Amino acid sequence: MTTQDGLPALTGTPPGTNALPAAGPRPARVVAVVGPPNSGKSTLFNRLTGLRQKVANFPGVTVEQHLGKLRMEDAAELDIIDLPGVYSLTPRSEDEQVTHDVLMGRMPGVPKPDTILLILDVTNLGRHLVLAAPILALGLPTLVVLNMADELEKRGGEVEAEALAQRLGAPVALISAASGEGYDTVLQFLRGRIGIPRPMDLLPVLSDIPRCREWAARLGEAAKYQAPAPPVWTRRLDGVFLHPVAGPLTFLVVVVAVFQTIFSAATPLMDLVDQAVGASGAWLGAVLPAGVLRQLLVEGIWAGVGSVLVFLPQILLLFLFIGVLEDSGYLARAALIADRTMAKVGLQGKSFIPLLSAYACAVPAIMATRTIENKRDRIATILIAPFMTCSARLPVYTLIIAAFLPEKPLIGPFLGTRAAALLGLYLLGFVAAVATARVLKSSVLQSERTPFVLEMPPYRAPTFRGLGLRLLDRAKVFLRRAGTVILGMSIALWVLAHVPLKDGKSPQIAESFAGTIGRTVEPIIAPLGFNWKIGIGLVTSLAAREVIVGTLGTIYGIEGDETGASLQEALRHDLTPAGAVALLVFFAFAMQCMSTIAVVRRETGGWTWPIVQFTYMSVLAWVGAFVAFRIGTAFMA
Amino acid sequence: MPHTRHPATLLDLRKGEEAVLDRIDLPADISQRLMELGFLPGSRIAASFRAPGGDPRVFRVDGTEVALRCETAARLHLRPDSKKGAASPS
Numbered sequence: 001m002t003t004q005d006g007l008p009a010l011t012g013t014p015p016g017t018n019a020l021p022a023a024g025p026r027p028a029r030v031v032a033v034v035g036p037p038n039s040g041k042s043t044l045f046n047r048l049t050g051l052r053q054k055v056a057n058f059p060g061v062t063v064e065q066h067l068g069k070l071r072m073e074d075a076a077e078l079d080i081i082d083l084p085g086v087y088s089l090t091p092r093s094e095d096e097q098v099t100h101d102v103l104m105g106r107m108p109g110v111p112k113p114d115t116i117l118l119i120l121d122v123t124n125l126g127r128h129l130v131l132a133a134p135i136l137a138l139g140l141p142t143l144v145v146l147n148m149a150d151e152l153e154k155r156g157g158e159v160e161a162e163a164l165a166q167r168l169g170a171p172v173a174l175i176s177a178a179s180g181e182g183y184d185t186v187l188q189f190l191r192g193r194i195g196i197p198r199p200m201d202l203l204p205v206l207s208d209i210p211r212c213r214e215w216a217a218r219l220g221e222a223a224k225y226q227a228p229a230p231p232v233w234t235r236r237l238d239g240v241f242l243h244p245v246a247g248p249l250t251f252l253v254v255v256v257a258v259f260q261t262i263f264s265a266a267t268p269l270m271d272l273v274d275q276a277v278g279a280s281g282a283w284l285g286a287v288l289p290a291g292v293l294r295q296l297l298v299e300g301i302w303a304g305v306g307s308v309l310v311f312l313p314q315i316l317l318l319f320l321f322i323g324v325l326e327d328s329g330y331l332a333r334a335a336l337i338a339d340r341t342m343a344k345v346g347l348q349g350k351s352f353i354p355l356l357s358a359y360a361c362a363v364p365a366i367m368a369t370r371t372i373e374n375k376r377d378r379i380a381t382i383l384i385a386p387f388m389t390c391s392a393r394l395p396v397y398t399l400i401i402a403a404f405l406p407e408k409p410l411i412g413p414f415l416g417t418r419a420a421a422l423l424g425l426y427l428l429g430f431v432a433a434v435a436t437a438r439v440l441k442s443s444v445l446q447s448e449r450t451p452f453v454l455e456m457p458p459y460r461a462p463t464f465r466g467l468g469l470r471l472l473d474r475a476k477v478f479l480r481r482a483g484t485v486i487l488g489m490s491i492a493l494w495v496l497a498h499v500p501l502k503d504g505k506s507p508q509i510a511e512s513f514a515g516t517i518g519r520t521v522e523p524i525i526a527p528l529g530f531n532w533k534i535g536i537g538l539v540t541s542l543a544a545r546e547v548i549v550g551t552l553g554t555i556y557g558i559e560g561d562e563t564g565a566s567l568q569e570a571l572r573h574d575l576t577p578a579g580a581v582a583l584l585v586f587f588a589f590a591m592q593c594m595s596t597i598a599v600v601r602r603e604t605g606g607w608t609w610p611i612v613q614f615t616y617m618s619v620l621a622w623v624g625a626f627v628a629f630r631i632g633t634a635f636m637a
Numbered sequence: 638m639p640h641t642r643h644p645a646t647l648l649d650l651r652k653g654e655e656a657v658l659d660r661i662d663l664p665a666d667i668s669q670r671l672m673e674l675g676f677l678p679g680s681r682i683a684a685s686f687r688a689p690g691g692d693p694r695v696f697r698v699d700g701t702e703v704a705l706r707c708e709t710a711a712r713l714h715l716r717p718d719s720k721k722g723a724a725s726p727s
Contacts, residue, residue, distance in 0.1 A: 087670075087673040087674070088673055090669070092666055092669075092670070123700070124699075124700055124701055126675075126699055126700065127673075127674070127675050127699050127700070127701065130673070209669060209672040209673060209677070210672070210677055210678070213672075213677055227700050228700075230697075230700070238685075238686050238695075239686075242686040242687070242688065242689075242695070244687075244689045244690075245689075247688075247689050248689050336688045336693060336695070336704050337688055337689060339688060339692075339693050339704075339706070340688060340689075340690050340692055340693075343706075349693070349704075451663070451667050451705070451706060451708075451709040452693055452704065452705065452706045452709070453670060453671065453674065453703060453704070453705060453709070454693070454703065454704040455674065455701060455702070455703050455704075456695055456701070456702035456703065456704060
């Protein structure tokens with residue numbers, strides 16, 4: 001129900017009539033945000049906490065429960081828990097298990113919620129209202145938030161929130177989480193200012209889904225619910241995106257456009273960061289007194305961390321694209337288009353979303369596999385996810401490609417040689433993933449085919465707020481890594497490169513500890529065309545792939561080439577073109593990422609799978625690089 | 638005599654046609670999930686878009702669109718003579 005001035009109505013407190021006197025409203029302390037997938041849960045969570053939370057149209061992207069804090073001027077600080085999207089509380093998938101456990105107070109480390117915000121898509125009330133039955137049965141103070149009020153109105157639907165509140169025995173707020181309309185009601189409720197009406201209808205037997213639906217339908221009728229007209233634009237867009245010919249073509253164009261933009265549009269921004277890093281390093285060198293500290297700071301830290309920082313614009317651009325695709329709803333269509341292909345390797349369309357996110361980073365991708373109900377499908381998806389070209393490979397690829405491949409247009413202005421090479425590497429990772437999946441699914445992880453059930457959300461324009469929060473978070477994660485893993489590695493490497501002291505002076509790199517490490521691994525990597533300097537980089541990049549860029553930056557920074565040769569020139573000096581190809585192949589296959597190993601261990605519940613995965617990927621990387629080097633040498637000789 | 642088709646399962650529905658669901662011939666946990674999404678016996682279901690190649694297919698149920706693989710759609714049986722829609726002479 002909306003009031004005349006268009007503001008959403010606040011319902012639930014007709015004083016003295018229906019409000020329960022005993023269970024009078026109390027301010028909330030721990031609030032759980034619950035709702036079906038695509039109900040706008042994350043948007044509301046973003047609004048409440050201001051922290052980032054993935055907002056996506058694909059059912060089940062919110063796999064991790066996200067915690068946040070809400071501070072109101074006149075109330076205590078609240079803990080807000082964002083729970084995975086669920087259709088029911090019957091724990092069948094892990095998402096439902098998590099939601100169930102948190103609400104029951106059975107999740108270790110998570111406080112038991114004392115208040116629930118149940119968020120439902122009001123344009124879809126018939127289906128979403130079913131979730132109210134098990135949630136209200138918990139007996140906690142609950143605000144039923146009917147989201148997307150603006151869309152309901154635009155598409156000619158309506159609902160009387162007050163009537164619904166009376167029947168449910170819970171206050172109901174009609175809001176639009178995206179625009180903020182009606183948001184105040186939510187805050188009022190959390191302050192304990194909204195009473196709870198006595199229910200008029202008994203809750204249905206929860207296990208009986210048809211009964212629950214009848215109950216929901218009866219309530220909807222009582223609230224004079226008018227379902228909105230089907231979204232016209234969604235049908236029109238699907239007419240194109242799911243067209244037998246135009247659909248796959250669009251899919252292809254989107255993918256190519258993303259890669260080309262990442263390369264061409266990011267370059268000026270990256271140059272800018274590069275110049276800033278270089279200028280500040282030179283300035284530091286000028287103002288600091290000469291000595292060990294200045295050397296460490298300028299050669300070790302600035303060169304190491306700086307050479308990785310340069311890639312921030314490119315990584316943010318990639319996340320921007322993935323964000324737009326996710327939030328707009330296109331990703332679900334992509335999953336639909338991809339399902340048949342995925343089925344051929346024994347997987348399903350649902351694996352497509354985690355695998356696509358793995359193009360950004362394997363860690364959230366592996367966490368997103370929790371939506372796959374079939375355990376074997378899930379493990380197979382986890383095992384192949386690190387083959388997808390994650391953003392940490394991007395700095396390595398970019399550096400090597402830029403150093404060895406001159407940029408020439410291939411298809412007019414649309415695709416250049418460098419973007420094509422990058423695309424090829426993405427393809428290589430994808431092929432390795434598919435081949436691995438095939439092997440796994442036809443052997444150790446064989447399983448019955450699981451039914452593919454996927455909701456197609458209506459298309460929505462992504463909001464600047466959602467995208468902005470997402471990018472901010474990605475930037476923070478990247479900078480945190482640059483500030484911890486990469487900084488630590490840079491310092492450690494710089495120190496290792498300067499000891500043992502010889503006659504009180506630092507040795508040549510080749511005779512330092514770092515050089516010793518490089519020389520120790522050299523026999524193993526020499527057949528791949530790598531020398532000991534690359535060897536040092538391979539060792540340090542076991543922590544995280546992009547560290548190799550910083551490492552090489554540090555090594556060449558210390559070597560202090562008088563000509564001021566750039567990292568690219570230095571690389572050309574140390575690698576043959578065939579060796580460069582081998583290095584690219586090595587990075588395409590190897591599992592050099594501590595975070596991924598840690599998350600695989602957590603998600604598979606033991607060390608077996610991460611060890612198997614690491615071994616398999618390392619062997620594949622070595623063999624792949626060896627073959628690439630041999631073929632490359634033969635061809636380029 | 639006008640030719641009439643009797644679609645037996647969701648798989649037989651042509652794009653734009655709709656019919657009433659009779660029963661789901663699938664294991665309990667899967668049919669529960671489908672029911673949560675709106676595939677309840679007695680509800681009207683319309684065939685919508687298809688993925689290139691015709692599998693999976695999108696069905697319109699209860700105001701939303703849900704994609705199912707053909708093998709699953711073939712297990713959702715329709716009430717006889719409940720067909721209605723674009724391609725039907727009715």
